[in-house]
Amino acid sequence: MKPALPYIVLLILVAASALIAQTTTGSVTGTVTDPSGAAMANVKISATNVATGVPFPAETNAAGVYSILFLPPGAYNVSAETRGFKKSVLGPLHLEVNQIARVDIAMEVGDLTQAVDVIAVAPILQTESVATGDTITSTKLTSLPLNGRNFATLLILIPGAITTYPSNMSTSGRFQGSGSRPQVNGNREQTNNFLLDGVDVNDSANNRIGYQPNVDALEEVKVLTGNAGAEFGNVGGASVIMTLKGGTNSFHGNAFKFLRNEKLDANGFFANRSGVPRTALRRNIFGGTLGGPLRRNRAFFFIDYEGTEQHTAGPALASVAPAAWRSGDPSPLLTLGEIVRDPLTLASFPGNIIPQARIANPVAAKLFSSPDLYPLPNNLGVGPLGVTNNYMADARSRLSNHQADAKGDWRPSGKDTISGRWSNQPL
Structure with missing residues (x-):
């Protein structure tokens, strides 16, 4: 067993280095000062997640600077307290993935037991990083129109992003690996990188999105389009970072069903004028989410499911031998x-x-x-002999997809967080 020990240690170190590169969190930093503007050392700082109640502690150094790393995205209240001064609370502030939020705190002289001052935080400017991009929040994901619930459609709203195949950003493209993705800042669409909770989910065949969660299950989608950090140095296009929601101290969830049926659609003007019936399209997308506590302020769960059943029909051409x-x-x-x-x-x-x-x-x-x-043959064919595309039929197709995710978060101590995710989508 002894000869194997160095190899085991090496494997652990290599795995640890890979985990560091997976950016799934944000951080808060700032300076604490007294009424005169002097830096204050040894001030106890805590960033408390509003949804879970989990505190992340820190302490200012001799220069009055504090940093709280590896914070899951979400809303936080940042508090500062020390003897001889009022306890100050700033928040809530919304922290995004890969964001370094700067929150400076000015303390006021007073009794620590006095009422807590909750101060609203202005929108945070990105001053600690030169990366450019945008964030698609869960509100945007579920409120903006999405044909087929394909979140990739919203990526073309990001400055610098376009697509030459907008029609491919559909339900079928989402599941069958034929969907389009944006071209960012003049780069090819194959140069994007897609991550889910820090894990690469690219389709190795053509660098498409290999797995897309239910949009109701996404906390946010962070899109970095320029000057990204070294941890995103794999590609020259955009880095698209998807983050799955997590459980909170209160149970929450939703159920949904989206229906499309050609009987509810109007026929096109020219098709209607020519007596051509509406193209058959029957799509049902249904599912739901559920999250909550396993142990208050300590352990949480989140699960989601989405099913898609789609039936389409339309004319198809083929070439058959004449009689x-x-x-x-x-x-x-x-x-x-x-x-x-x-x-x-x-x-x-x-x-x-x-x-x-x-x-x-x-x-x-x-x-x-x-x-x-x-x-x-039942159709006037083309070509020299008229045998090409000389047969027309009503082609029917079916798309059936069922996918699910499960996520758990555990905070065993004030310094440790354990998270795990399971995702499933049969091919």
Whole structure:
């Protein structure tokens, strides 16, 4: 066992370095001063999550500076207290992923037991980082129109982002790996990087979004479009950081159902004028979320589910053999210089007509004599012989998808946080 110990230690160190690079949290920093503006050392600081009640403690150094790292995104109240001064509370402030929020605190002389002063915090400017981008909050995700509930559609609202295939940002593209994604600042769409709770969720085939959670389950989507930190140095386009919601001290959740049916849609003007019926589209998206405490101020859970059932229909074109060809008379091919030859002797058939005796394959004979299995042309084809796209049919397709997430957070002590997530989407 002893020879294996160095390798185990090395593996732990390598894993730890990888975990550090996964940016899923934010931080708060600032300076604490007295009424004269002098820095105050040894002031107890606490950033308390409003939803969970979990405190994250810190203390100012000799220069009066404090830093609280690895804070999950959410709303926080920042408090400062020391002997001889009133306890000050600033908040709530909303902290985003990868954000370094600066909150300076000016203390007032007074009794520590006096009433707490809760001071509203102005919108925080990003002064500790040069990264540019935007954040799509959960309110935007659930309030703005989303055809097919594909959050990637909202990415093109970010400054510098465009797409040449907006129609591909649909329900089917979301699940089948064919969906579009934005081109940011002139970069190719393959140069984006997508992360969910710090884990890479890119489709390795073409760098698409490999997994998209239910939008009701997303806390926020942070989009970095320029000057991103070294931890996002994998790509030249945008870094899209998705964060799943977590549980709180109160139970919360929702249920939803979205319906689309062609019977509720108006027909297009020209289609209606030509007597063409509405294209069939029946889509049902349903699901819900639930979160709450397992132990107040200590352990929390969050789960979500979303199901999608979609049925579509529309015209589809195909090329089939004309009736004469099925009986052995593809003689029109001669006009193109195409000669039909005997596969056994390679000799050409006179007039390009195949004798009936040579059509001996029972499978071919059955197909050629059964229009229900191999239909005859019903459409005016294109091309020199009119056999290309000479068959039109009503093609029907079905999309069925069911996905779920489960997340747990545990705060065993004031300095430790353990989180885990499980996501499932059958292929």
